[in-house]
Amino acid sequence: MFNLNDIIRPNVLKMKAYSSARDEFKGDASIFLDANENNLGSLAGENYNRYPDPHQKKLKARIAGIKGVQPEQIFLGNGSDEAIDLLFRMVCTPGQDAMLHLPPTYGMYEVSANLNDVALEAVQLTPNFQIPVQELLAQVKPTTKIIFICTPNNPTGNAIESESIEQVLRNFNGLVVLDEAYIDFSDSPSWTTRLAEFPNLVVLQTFSKAWGMAGLRLGLAFASAELIAVLDKIKPPYNINEATQELALKALFQTEALKDMVEKIVQERQLLMQALPALPAVEKVFPSDANFILVQVKDANRLYHYLLEKGIVVRNRSSLPGCAGCLRVTVGTLEENQKLLQAIAAF
Ligand SMILES: Cc1ncc(COP(=O)(O)O)c(C=O)c1O
Structure with missing residues (x-):
């Protein structure tokens, strides 16, 4: 148990x-001289002096x-x-x-x-x-x-x-x-x-x-x-x-906008999932429930550095147990994903 x-x-x-x-005082007060704050105000603006x-x-x-x-x-x-x-x-x-x-x-x-x-x-x-x-x-x-x-x-x-x-x-x-x-x-x-x-x-x-x-x-x-x-x-x-x-x-009051963003990211993820396996450098694409995809490629270290030269940073995970040859790619914007696909295609 x-x-x-x-x-x-x-x-x-x-x-x-x-x-x-703030724990010790409870109630209404207008003058706060209890926390050694700067009562003249804050150089950062708003009420950041509190x-x-x-x-x-x-x-x-x-x-x-x-x-x-x-x-x-x-x-x-x-x-x-x-x-x-x-x-x-x-x-x-x-x-x-x-x-x-x-x-x-x-x-x-x-x-x-x-x-x-x-x-x-x-x-x-x-x-x-x-x-x-x-x-x-x-x-x-x-x-x-x-x-x-x-x-x-x-x-x-x-x-x-x-x-x-x-x-x-x-x-x-x-x-x-x-x-x-x-x-x-x-x-x-x-x-x-x-x-x-x-x-x-x-x-x-x-x-x-x-x-x-x-x-x-x-x-x-x-x-x-x-x-x-x-x-x-x-x-x-x-x-x-x-x-x-x-x-x-x-x-936290913008839950509709959150839904829209998540839907877009999931859609983009699907497009990447479909496009990546067709590229000659790619050996395997693992299923994803996240905003990134683990991709097994023919030469992870070389592809990683090649993408860097093109200004694209992905995460090289090939040294982790069970992840030999794998890069982890975050789902980006439509444009970013297209550039990534083009770069891998040209590798
Ligand atoms: C599985 C997992 N947990 C936690 C975190 C870190 O979250 P936070 O930014 O809230 O510290 C990450 C960030 O990459 C993550 O991948």
């Missing part, structure tokens, strides 16, 4: 959150409406990379605990584990990039606290079968972190709809991809209210800055 308090580090369970000036809402209440209320969850089930991070780091710090004692991930996958799970001195265990995805569930569960040790599953997976682009994810959730008594950074481009439903069933489930999403806000740094974690309360306790108090909170809130 999963019990959240059993896996939270004892020092984290015991500690109290930083109490900010600290932002540490609880991001307006933003969370809007996100809750869009995602169909309670505000208490949402954590907001300075990118989802911040959530990944805080999850390690919440449950993994440095030099003692371990995490499991499934390469080829997103590189920050490994970087963040290394930074936090968490032992890194890896089980490679199958040749069609699915989870070998029995092999994964057999690797679990008493010190394994987190399993990271990326779906749709970066850099392979495919969604992970939901039966496999469910088996992991049911048979592992640590945190199962599902990274859904690319979920908006996928037909699969989000696992946020199943939070009530699985107290060990954490779903990560981000505004960096479909919403087009990578520069603002806004990522999300969804989980039980109890787990989110712990993340909120250990986060830096003002981790989401005022400009990000304001701009994101405005963007």
